[in-house]
Amino acid sequence: MKNLTINYTKKRLYIHLILGVFWLTLGAFIIWENTEFRWYNLGFIAAGSLYLAQFIWDISYQYLNITDTYIRKNNLFVKKLLLKDITQIEKLVGGYMLKSKQKELTIKSHLIDKNSLVKLESFLNHFEVVGTEYYELKL
Numbered sequence: 001m002k003n004l005t006i007n008y009t010k011k012r013l014y015i016h017l018i019l020g021v022f023w024l025t026l027g028a029f030i031i032w033e034n035t036e037f038r039w040y041n042l043g044f045i046a047a048g049s050l051y052l053a054q055f056i057w058d059i060s061y062q063y064l065n066i067t068d069t070y071i072r073k074n075n076l077f078v079k080k081l082l083l084k085d086i087t088q089i090e091k092l093v094g095g096y097m098l099k100s101k102q103k104e105l106t107i108k109s110h111l112i113d114k115n116s117l118v119k120l121e122s123f124l125n126h127f128e129v130v131g132t133e134y135y136e137l138k139l
Contacts, residue, residue, distance in 0.1 A: 006064035006120050007113040016055040023048030063111055066123060071098065073105055081105045086129055096124060 027044030034041065061074035073079040085100035095109040109117055 003068075004064075004066040004119055004123060005062050006066070006116040007062045008058050008111055009113050012111060013055060013058055016051050016058065020048045020051030020055055023051060063116075064107065064120070066120075071105060073107070079103070079105055083127075086127075089124060089127065089129065096120075 023044050025048075027041065027048060030041050030044060031037075057074075063074065065072045065074065069083060071081050071083065081098055081100060081103055085102075086098055087101060088097075088099040090097040090099070092106075096107040098105040098107070107120070112120065
């Protein structure tokens, strides 16, 4: 299997870009126009910088990376789930939930580009859960 990259929607990416540029421009304009420096005006610059950083992160890493050994969700805190550990795949209203014994990975389908969503659904439909649940009787 080749590596799959599941992309964010273009709408989400461009909204972060537009908001980042807007807040940076507003902050620069306010600082330029005021003769007196106020520290709370830097909040606009900080908000714009965070939106632009989120845009750059999302463009660079996208939503999901699927390899031969793992699925990785690229958020602020990266979540990684080994394919061999997956015990259950649930289809939810808003996406999918992949479960192992220790971890859960939620995939939100409204954040995924339509072409990538087809790839993801194809992958999940052909994926076979290897681990089976069994119970041990301890006496």
